[in-house]
Amino acid sequence: MLEAVGNYGLHLKPPSYHELRVPLLEKELEYTNTLLIGHQLHRAKYECSIMSDGWTDRKNRTLINFLVNSTAGTMFVKSIDAYAYMKTVIKIFELLDNFVEEIGEQNIVQVVTDNGSNYVLVGKLLTTKKPHLFWTPCAAHCLYLMLEDIGKIAKVKTVIQKGISLVGFIYNHTLALNIMRKNTDNVELVRHRVTKFATTFLTLQRLHKQKTNLRKIFTSEEWLKSKAANDPKGKKATRIVFLTSFWNDIIYTLKVMGPLV
Structure with a gap:
């Protein structure tokens, strides 16, 4: 779109409020109906x-998206706010049963x-x-639950916590972040x-790849002269990045999780 605007030049007239809400919207609706x-x-x-x-938004509202997959691809059909009954088996069954009827059980x-x-x-x-329908659990969700158990x-739990702590510290301290970006080419x-x-x-994978550059942060002259270097959180981050066991546990975790990701 931006290229088209640039090619047209400075005198391109943007669509009016009326054009956006009536003819252009109707044209898009017609196109969508054709796809349907x-x-x-x-x-x-x-x-x-x-x-x-099913997914949860930032306000912790549980929503269920209903989609149809065929040889033509995947089509979103509708979304339902299921916050009040996400764990209610009968209600979810009714929703799915009605959706089956809506799409056409024979199809x-x-x-x-x-x-x-x-x-x-x-x-x-x-x-x-x-009875002629098959229920199939989502493979991606199965893998997610396996990763959750791992x-x-x-x-694994300990190294994940340390990794999250280290990354969080770097991104919450401008000096550490700037030094890291210099060493990693951004x-x-x-x-x-x-x-x-x-x-x-x-x-964890990115931490492992940037191990040398991360250690350079905490051995640089800029860092050693900073107040953050003597801060308890700064000392904790420094300890983590120089712990041999931390890097060994990252390798262990990557080997375990790798085949599932």
Whole structure:
């Protein structure tokens, strides 16, 4: 879009408020409906899978996205606020059952969901009512749960905590961050995200790759002369980065988690 604007020149007239909310919106709606019709034809001819994807937003509201996958690709259909009944098996079963009816039971081969205990029961209820359907637990969610369990191993849990602490310290201290960026040619570390165990793996992987450069931070003249070097948190970060066991445990954790990420 920016290239098109640049090619046109300074006199390009932007769409008006009316154009955005009426003709352009209607044109986009028409295009989207055309895509939907294509998907409907494909799933009627080749059948399809329906998928539910539960997630939590920043306000801790639980939402469930409903999607349809066919030979034409994956199409988002709708999203439901399920905060009040996310753990209620019967209600989730009703939602999925209604969605199956909405898409057309005769067009569906399988239903794919998370494999939490509530969804296991939902899957049993659904396949009992509709015997020709298959319930399939999401492979990505299975891997996520495996990574979560690996993260509970004492050695792994400890090295993850140290890695998160080290990365957090560097990004909360301008001097340490600037020295790191000088030594890494502005290559950033991967900052940890709560409950995202794949991100945890990437955090440790990047730390391992930048081991030498990270140690340069805490041996540089700039750092040693700074107040942060004598701060308790600064001393803790320094200890972590020079602990042989820390780096050995990172290697151990990467070997364990690597095949699953």
